Structures are given as C-alpha cells and as structure tokens.
Amino acid sequence: MRLILLGPPGVGKGTQARRLADHFAIPHVATGDMLRVNIRDKTALGMKAQKIMAQGKLVSDDVILAMVEARLQESDAMNGFILDGIPRTVPQGVGLAAILERLGIQLNAIVAIAIQQDIVITRLAARRTCTHCGAVYNLVNHPPRKMGVCDACDSTELIQREDDLPETIRKRLDVYNEQTHPLLAYYRPTGLLKEVSGDGTVDEVFNGILAVLLARSTKT
Ligand code: AP5
Numbered sequence: 001m002r003l004i005l006l007g008p009p010g011v012g013k014g015t016q017a018r019r020l021a022d023h024f025a026i027p028h029v030a031t032g033d034m035l036r037v038n039i040r041d042k043t044a045l046g047m048k049a050q051k052i053m054a055q056g057k058l059v060s061d062d063v064i065l066a067m068v069e070a071r072l073q074e075s076d077a078m079n080g081f082i083l084d085g086i087p088r089t090v091p092q093g094v095g096l097a098a099i100l101e102r103l104g105i106q107l108n109a110i111v112a113i114a115i116q117q118d119i120v121i122t123r124l125a126a127r128r129t130c131t132h133c134g135a136v137y138n139l140v141n142h143p144p145r146k147m148g149v150c151d152a153c154d155s156t157e158l159i160q161r162e163d164d165l166p167e168t169i170r171k172r173l174d175v176y177n178e179q180t181h182p183l184l185a186y187y188r189p190t191g192l193l194k195e196v197s198g199d200g201t202v203d204e205v206f207n208g209i210l211a212v213l214l215a216r217s218t219k220t
Contacts, residue, residue: 001026001080001213002105004087006183007113009172010120010127011198012205014136016113017084019206026080029071031064031088033134040131054162056171058088058179065095072103089179093186110187111209115198117173124164131157142202 001024005013014030021028035053038046045067049059068086071077087093100107126139132155137144144151148158163172187193194212198205 004083004110008176010124017082031085056168113198128158
C-alpha cells in the first residue's frame, strides 16, 4: 500500500497514519516528524527549520523533496509507505510525482481528511507530544495513563509543540488554505483522491479510511 494522507493541521493525519502503518506493516513517513528529529538533534537542517516551523510557515520545497526522496529509498519503504505532511504545495506535488516516477513507484490512493476549522483548533490546543519517542496525546480525549508521563517510553517530557500556540495554529491554517488545499484540485483528475470525514472518533475515522481503500481495491 502506497498512500498520501492530506488534510489541515490537527485533522488527525499523524494519528491515522500510525494506525495505518501498523495495519499494513509499512512505514509512516512524516515530514514534520523528520524535521522535529533534526531540531532535537540540532543538525544544520534542524537549526534552519526550527524558526520557520515556530512561525507556522513552510520549509522550502527543495529541502523537503530531497529528504523524502532519500527516505523512500530506504529498505523498509520498498513494500509501501504512508506519506504524511508531504506534499504541502502544488510544486511539492509536482516534485513528488517526479520522484515517484524516477523510483518506479505508483500510488494506490491519496486520502484527504476534512474537518471544520474550530474542531482542529480545539484538538491542537489540547495536544501533547513526547519529545523522546514522538507519541501523541490529547488532554481531552486521549490523555496518558499517568499525567505527564509517556505511556510508550516513560519519558516525562510531554510538551505542547511550539507551533500549537493559538496564534501559530491560525497561521498554519491560513498556510494550509492558501498553499495545501489547492492540492485537492491537483489530485482530483488522477482518480486516486478519496475524501474522508475527520469528524468522529479515532476508530470511526480509521474505519472510514479503510472503507475507501477497500472500495478502491475491489474495483482494480
Ligand atoms: P506537521 O508535523 O506535518 O504538522 P501538521 O500537518 O500541521 O499536522 P499536525 O501534526 O499538526 O496534525 P495531524 O493532522 O497530524 O494531527 P494529529 O494526529 O497529531 O508539520 C509541522 C511543520 O513542519 C509545518 O508547519 C511546516 O513548518 C513543517 N513541514 C512539515 N512538512 C512540510 C512540508 N512538506 N513542506 C514544508 N514544510 C513542512 O492529531 C491532533 C490532535 O488531535 C492530537 O492530540 C490527537 O490525539 C487528536 N486527535 C486525532 N484524531 C482525533 C479524533 N478522531 N478525535 C479526537 N481527537 C483526535
């Protein structure tokens, strides 16, 4: 299975991508996570990306595309992958198509998750992320078993992401509407685009995604 997950910040792409990656036993390739690892490790890329991300803006297309092209050639991605966070702009969509063609890879589907803006603002304000292992929680509907302690790795570093502050969330939503949403029109003619509601429990959204993927595979 080779999938792209699209959708606004906070719609649940990361949450669903992790579920899908487990379900299909393929890697979750998330550009935001890759950038945050670079920030944590203080690499040259991380130092450059940190300021841009904290402002809710986008890292340059060429940096992102080079990072993803290298990642897709790792052995664990040979049998499939879930792309989360890329493409983010129509030029990234064009660049990604060129990468996939060079690597001889065909996508199975592009799943776009949609939701009302006020719901994502509420979700992002309550998100907490483990800086150690990247596990994601929500203070309202998915808190850690012990407050402040990561269920997965016992780290006590559960933080609010710098870009989850209210003003930055609004900026990221503006960037999404201006630069990422046009990708739906870019992908619609491919016939691969599947639109799913993100307004439901994590299980409901997951089942909605599996349903559209299954509907596609029975047709082909
Ligand atoms: P990135 O990390 O990709 O952030 P994003 O796209 O803004 O998405 P989020 O991680 O905020 O949300 P999500 O949809 O994954 O939601 P989640 O599952 O966590 O990018 C961050 C930054 O990196 C960008 O702003 C940019 O600067 C840079 N960047 C990354 N990729 C780039 C690229 N290609 N080009 C240029 N720059 C790039 O869920 C959110 C919360 O809701 C969680 O608390 C979760 O528990 C909860 N939740 C999830 N599902 C549900 C549900 N069904 N019901 C209730 N709560 C739910």
